Amino acid sequence: MTATHSTRMLILGSGPAGLSAAIYGARAGLAPIVVQGMQPGGQLTITTDVENYPGFRDVIQGPWLMEQMQAQAEHVGAQMMYDQIIDVDLSERPFRLKGDSGTLYYADSLVIATGAQAKWLGAEGEQLLQGKGVSACATCDGFFYRGKKVVVIGGGNTAVEEALYLTNHSHDVTLIHRRDSLRAEKILQQRLFAHPHIKVLWNQAVDRFVGGGDPEGLVGVDLIDTVTGHKSHIETDGAFVAIGHQPATELFVDKLPMDEGYLLVEKGTTRTAIPGVFAAGDVSDKVYRQAVTAAGMGCMAALDVEKFLAEADFEAVAAE
Ligand SMILES: Cc1cc2nc3c(=O)[nH]c(=O)nc-3n(C[C@H](O)[C@H](O)[C@H](O)COP(=O)(O)OP(=O)(O)OC[C@H]3O[C@@H](n4cnc5c(N)ncnc54)[C@H](O)[C@@H]3O)c2cc1C
Numbered sequence: 240m241t242a243t244h245s246t247r248m249l250i251l252g253s254g255p256a257g258l259s260a261a262i263y264g265a266r267a268g269l270a271p272i273v274v275q276g277m278q279p280g281g282q283l284t285i286t287t288d289v290e291n292y293p294g295f296r297d298v299i300q301g302p303w304l305m306e307q308m309q310a311q312a313e314h315v316g317a318q319m320m321y322d323q324i325i326d327v328d329l330s331e332r333p334f335r336l337k338g339d340s341g342t343l344y345y346a347d348s349l350v351i352a353t354g355a356q357a358k359w360l361g362a363e364g365e366q367l368l369q370g371k372g373v374s375a376c377a378t379c380d381g382f383f384y385r386g387k388k389v390v391v392i393g394g395g396n397t398a399v400e401e402a403l404y405l406t407n408h409s410h411d412v413t414l415i416h417r418r419d420s421l422r423a424e425k426i427l428q429q430r431l432f433a434h435p436h437i438k439v440l441w442n443q444a445v446d447r448f449v450g451g452g453d454p455e456g457l458v459g460v461d462l463i464d465t466v467t468g469h470k471s472h473i474e475t476d477g478a479f480v481a482i483g484h485q486p487a488t489e490l491f492v493d494k495l496p497m498d499e500g501y502l503l504v505e506k507g508t509t510r511t512a513i514p515g516v517f518a519a520g521d522v523s524d525k526v527y528r529q530a531v532t533a534a535g536m537g538c539m540a541a542l543d544v545e546k547f548l549a550e551a552d553f554e555a556v557a558a559e
Pocket residue numbers: 251252253254255256257274275276277278279280281282283285286288289290291292322323324325352353354355356357375376379380487490519520521522528529530531533
C-alpha cells in the first residue's frame with residue numbers, strides 16, 4: 240500500500256534553509272515534514288572548516304553544524320523523511336508530491352529549499368582535492384589562503400568577482416580562462432584588469448589538479464593551451480572553480496517562474512508565483528549563497544507560511 244503523509248507545511252531540503260524553516264514552522268505549531276533529499280544536511284556536509292557562521296568563536300565543522308540544526312528541528316517537533324521528491328503537482332490544493340520511495344505527500348503549503356550545486360570542471364584530481372585546496376566558494380574559503388597563491392578558473396561574473404574578492408587575502412591571484420576574452424560585465428573586467436595583484440592567463444584549460452605533501456593538499460594545476468595544445472604547470476596553494484551554479488529546480492520547470500534556473504520570489508518575501516509555495520536559500524538566491532543567508536531565508540519562509548495558512552480560506556489537509 241502507498242504510504243501517505245499529510246501536512247500543513249512540507250519542506251523540501253535539509254540544508255540551512257530547510258532546517259531553519261523547520262525550526263520556525265515547528266515552533267509555530269505547524270508540525271512540518273522535511274523531505275531531506277539525497278544530501279541530508281545539504282552542501283555544508285561536504286566541507287570541513289566553517290569560520291563564518293555566527294555564534295561560534297572557534298572553527299566548527301560543516302557536518303557538525305548541520306547535525307545541530309537537525310537535532311534542534313527534531314527537538315521542536317519537525318519530522319525528517321529520508322526521501323527525495325521526484326514529482327510535484329502544484330495545480331490544485333492540497334499540493335501533491337511523490338517521493339522516490341513511492342510515498343505521497345499532501346501539503347497545504349510548500350517550502351522549496353533544494354539549494355544550488357556548484358558546477359565543477361570534471362578534471363582529474365578535482366574531486367579528490369575538494370576541501371584540500373580546491374574550492375567553489377571564495378567567500379567561504381578565501382580566508383584560509385591569507386598571504387598564499389591562488390588561482391580562479393572561469394570567465395563570467397562569478398569568476399571575476401571571486402578573483403577580486405580573493406585580493407582581500409592574497410596578493411597573488413591568477414584568473415585562468417579557456418578563451419581570449421571574458422564574459423563578465425565590462426565594469427567588473429575593468430576592475431580586474433586594473434588590479435595590481437591579479438593576472439590573467441588566457442586560452443588555458445585545467446587538465447589536472449595536482450596534489451602533494453602529507454597530508455595531501457593542492458600544490459599546482461596542470462594546464463593545456465586551448466589554441467596550441469601546449470601543456471604547462473602553475474604552482475598554487477588554492478584553486479577556486481567559478482564556472483557557475485546549478486539550482487536544483489528541475490522539478491519546477493514550467494510550474495514556477497525562474498531566472499537562469501533560480502526560483503523567482505516576490506521582492507522582500509519568499510513567496511513564489513503560486514500562493515502557498517515558498518522558496519528559500521540558494522535555490523532562489525544567485526547572489527549571496529551563504530549558510531547564514533540561507534538560514535535567514537528559511538526563517539522568512541516559515542513566517543510567510545504561517546501568515547499564509549492563518550489567512551487561508553481552504554480546509555486544512557491535516558490537523559495543527
Ligand atoms: C564546499 C562548500 C563549502 C562551503 N562553505 C561555506 C562556509 O564556510 N560558510 C557559508 O556560509 N557557506 C558555505 N558554503 C555555502 C553553503 O553551504 C550554502 O550557501 C548553503 O548550504 C545553502 O543552503 P540551502 O539550504 O539553501 O541549500 P543546500 O545546503 O544546498 O541544501 C539543499 C537540500 O535540498 C535537498 N534536495 C535537493 N533536491 C531535493 C529533492 N528533489 N527532494 C528533496 N530534497 C532535495 C538536498 O538533499 C539538500 O538537503 C559552502 C558550500 C560548499 C559547497
